[in-house]
Amino acid sequence: MNVYDTLSQLQITLPPVAVPAAAYVPFVQTGNLVFLSGHIAKKDGKVWTGQFGRTMTTAEGQAAARAVAIDLLGTLHAALGDLNRVRRIVKLMSLVNSTADFTEQHLVTNGASELIGQVFGAQIGAHARSAFGVAQIPLGACVEIEMTAEFA
Numbered sequence: 001m002n003v004y005d006t007l008s009q010l011q012i013t014l015p016p017v018a019v020p021a022a023a024y025v026p027f028v029q030t031g032n033l034v035f036l037s038g039h040i041a042k043k044d045g046k047v048w049t050g051q052f053g054r055t056m057t058t059a060e061g062q063a064a065a066r067a068v069a070i071d072l073l074g075t076l077h078a079a080l081g082d083l084n085r086v087r088r089i090v091k092l093m094s095l096v097n098s099t100a101d102f103t104e105q106h107l108v109t110n111g112a113s114e115l116i117g118q119v120f121g122a123q124i125g126a127h128a129r130s131a132f133g134v135a136q137i138p139l140g141a142c143v144e145i146e147m148t149a150e151f152a
Helices: 003-009 058-080 105-125
Strands: 027-030 033-040 086-097 128-134 143-151
Touching: 003 105, 027 058, 033 058, 033 086, 058 086, 058 105, 058 143, 086 105, 105 128, 105 143
Parallel strands: 086 128
Antiparallel strands: 027 033, 033 143, 086 143
8 A cells, every 4th residue: 555645545635844933843763763852733824823722613623633743744744755664653642622521622632633544554554542631731722632653
């Protein structure tokens, strides 16, 4: 399976690596692992702001998390030069900007997890995951996700 063929079938164009908004780098490689810094949700090129349980629905959150996953794939491509080198998506960690009574962070994060599974398939794309509700994310973003991947 060629990852780029799958992306084409899904009508996904990988974005360039985003310029970090603070004192960090977009990714770090060590051994056969690459750690991607947290990527915030964007819509139409701007920060996708909102808070679940107040101004956003779970369905909107799934779309936001999917958008973050596309950005993460763009960064992963920049880090490795070829997404077909990925041997395993190891873990996603998701921060969901939500009110204290919102409890569907895991469903919001499914937007990213499901896309990663579609792109890489069950063997490579199945990953460990954490999804946390937080009071705020930088720039008021609704979702932030980081990724760890193993590569050949």
